[in-house]
Amino acid sequence: MKRRDFLGKVIVGATTATLAGVATACGDGASQGDAVSAPVVAKKKVTWRLASSFPRSLDTIFGGAEVLAERVTAMSGGAFTIKTHPAGELVPGLEVMDAVQGGAVQVGHTASYYYTGKSKALAFDCTVPFGLTARQQSAWLLEGGGLELMREVFAPFGILNFPAGNTGVQMGGWFKKKIESLADLEGLKMRIPGFGGKVMDRLGATVQVLAGGDIFPALERGAIDATEWVGPYDDLSLGFYKVAKVYHYPGWWEPGPSLSYYVNKSAWDKLPKEFQEIFTAAAAESAVAMQTRYDARNPTALEEIKKHGVELAPFSADVMAAARRESEALLEEFAAEDATFKKVYDAWKPFRDRQFDWFSVAELAYAQAVSG
Secondary structure (H helix, E strand, O other): OOHHHHHHHHHHHHHHHHHHHHHHHHOOOOOOOOOOOOOOOOOOOEEEEEEEOOOOOOOOHHHHHHHHHHHHHHHOOOOEEEEEEOOOOOOOHHHHHHHHHOOOOOEEEEOHHHHOOOOHHHHHHOOOOOOOOHHHHHHHHHOOOHHHHHHHHHHHHOEEEEEEEEOOOOOOEEEOOOOOOHHHHOOOEEEOOHHHHHHHHHOOOEEEOOOHHHHHHHHHOOOOOEEOOOOHHHHHHHOHHHOOOEEEEOOOOOOOOEEEEEEEHHHHHHOOHHHHHHHHHHHHHHHHHHHHHHHHHHHHHHHHHHOOOOEEEEOOHHHHHHHHHHHHHHHHHHHHHOHHHHHHHHHHHHHHHHHHHHHOOHHHHHHHHHOO
16 A cells, blocks of 8 residues: 555545534534535444553553554544453463454454464564664555555455554663673573564574563563563563663664554454544554654653663674674575565565665764764
């Protein structure tokens, strides 16, 4: 879906909801020439359930789903509502895709790299190591043909996907011991999902995948030696600084992870057209809200984290070089063995390369000029 088409749907949805509200306000006795010609949202009420992969305590990630629900209710005049449920309330955080596919819930709120076991190509809906930044990911999805490609990947699962926001480039995570060189990764027990986890495995780490709410106790009791999550705002909320004192950066495996709303296709097809437009508009609004909240809150959170005796440390040059080498090799291997992955990768890679060329000019020069 091209960005102009996507935004067109947002505008149509918002306009439809506004006109419906005007018609309702005029009441049954409205005279001709008032709002009688305005589209009216279907009177039949619809209630959907949303299952998230994230705990309610993460108010920026989970909060995106709450923005979606609030805007759907407001734009439909209460005729269309979505009840949001955090991880574990309806289904475990890493089983959201199954719940949507099976029709247990109408909407999922999750990160697609959790489900690369179902299709490796799903990673491109979220992020891959040394991939696109948040802005670049949005450009690929909304203007570069990415959303159309990803919807082809989701179609066999009976799911329609919508972008749900982005965290921006993430931190490299929390470590009980500083990673001085590549050798320090050998045998390290680390919570890291997706292709980043596969790369870490190739670099010698022992990888685990845990839902957000399970990370702190695992780190506290020593079941893992390190974890990645998102960035300062969420990490401060989860209290990782209490059990690990080294905060590495950057999160090369998640340079711009995009979350998604998964909608059960059968439920979508039964939804009145007006409600489809409202959902599309609300999803777009919630995606913007999530990303801007992270950008606004992370700086203050990082300042607070520093007060707790945490050491900020960049990954060493040999770790970064090895990680990039293994990341590129991994993507090429997957493309050689998986036709669906190759189709997406062959379109994504040249787009990424062009983005890197452009961002390395003005963006990089400006960042260097104002840093320090």
